[in-house]
Amino acid sequence: MNRLLFAAVAATLAFGAAAQQANPRDAVPDKMPNDIPYGPPISLARAQQAITAAVAESQKRGWKLNIAVYDSGANLVAFARMDGAQLGSVQIAEHKARAAVKYRRETKAFESGVQEGNNHYLLTLDDVIASRGGIPIVENGQMIGAVGCSGGTGSQDEVVCKAGADALMKR
Amino acid sequence: MKQRPMLTLEDCKQISAAAEAEAKKNSWNVCIAILDDGGHLLHLARMDGATPANARIAVEKGRTAAETRRSTANWQERVAKRIELLRMPEVTPVQGGVPIVFDGTCVGAVGVSGVQSHEDEQIAAAGIKALG
Numbered sequence: 001m002n003r004l005l006f007a008a009v010a011a012t013l014a015f016g017a018a019a020q021q022a023n024p025r026d027a028v029p030d031k032m033p034n035d036i037p038y039g040p041p042i043s044l045a046r047a048q049q050a051i052t053a054a055v056a057e058s059q060k061r062g063w064k065l066n067i068a069v070y071d072s073g074a075n076l077v078a079f080a081r082m083d084g085a086q087l088g089s090v091q092i093a094e095h096k097a098r099a100a101v102k103y104r105r106e107t108k109a110f111e112s113g114v115q116e117g118n119n120h121y122l123l124t125l126d127d128v129i130a131s132r133g134g135i136p137i138v139e140n141g142q143m144i145g146a147v148g149c150s151g152g153t154g155s156q157d158e159v160v161c162k163a164g165a166d167a168l169m170k171r
Numbered sequence: 172m173k174q175r176p177m178l179t180l181e182d183c184k185q186i187s188a189a190a191e192a193e194a195k196k197n198s199w200n201v202c203i204a205i206l207d208d209g210g211h212l213l214h215l216a217r218m219d220g221a222t223p224a225n226a227r228i229a230v231e232k233g234r235t236a237a238e239t240r241r242s243t244a245n246w247q248e249r250v251a252k253r254i255e256l257l258r259m260p261e262v263t264p265v266q267g268g269v270p271i272v273f274d275g276t277c278v279g280a281v282g283v284s285g286v287q288s289h290e291d292e293q294i295a296a297a298g299i300k301a302l303g
Contacts, residue, residue: 043219044216044217044218044219045219048216055180073223075217075223075226076215076217076223076226077216077217077226078215078216078217079212079214079215080180080183080213080214081180081211081212081213081214082180083177083179083180087209087211090211090212
């Protein structure tokens with residue numbers, strides 16, 4: 001009985017302490033975040049243009065990566081595995097591109113959110129991948145698809161991914 | 172030590188371009204997938220107008236052909252005679268998946284989806300032919 005009482009008091013105290021610190025997630029912004037409209041699906045020709053640029057960047061550095069392009073409906077359009085790229089990264093490259101489309105942001109946002117922001121709840125959201133290397137392709141203010149790269153370190157993946165995305169848009 | 176041939180990205184680009192040309196010649200919009208001998212994706216191109224389902228089906232036809240070392244047309248024929256083969260795990264027994272055989276070794280497969288099954292196979296075969 002005493003133990004129960006102690007637990008109840010401890011819980012109340014803990015709750016009181018938490019209530020005193022403002023939870024940043026309680027803030028209600030006026031505007032929608034990442035409010036980029038879903039545009040028409042990227043064409044195969046443009047998707048292959050992005051892959052060619054990404055492969056060139058990767059080759060220049062002697063890296064071996066998997067590169068995937070998804071359209072604005074989060075469906076696979078084009079894929080390339082460079083010679084010797086690791087098998088596990090086939091799905092990861094696809095996942096990064098898909099997550100970038102579904103959440104209209106770079107997958108780096110999830111990585112930072114978990115690592116620096118301590119927002120572990122991000123990992124409970126559907127089809128999230130908290131690793132950089134997935135970048136949306138925006139054209140005329142609309143998102144037409146995304147590029148995803150995997151096979152190296154996150155930073156290597158991101159460099160190659162940017163080369164692919166930059167081939168299609170000026171940033 | 173035994174050596175085995177492997178498809179390169181250049182090989183895949185060649186196969187995919189030839190298959191796409193065959194499809195374009197007929198005004199067909201399809202998805203072309205190339206997989207290695209372990210059934211892992213190497214290259215994929217979904218032409219404008221081909222559906223999201225085509226991408227999934229092309230990969231699965233290719234996976235079946237690559238992993239079983241036989242065409243999905245062959246699976247289709249065998250399933251027609253022996254319905255119990257439908258219980259084979261991870262097998263898509265629909266024409267359009269063709270193994271790539273080099274020097275007597277299966278190095279992977281091409282899977283195509285988007286038009287009629289025999290036309291899908293025609294496109295896959297045209298792609299493999301380009302490999303020489």
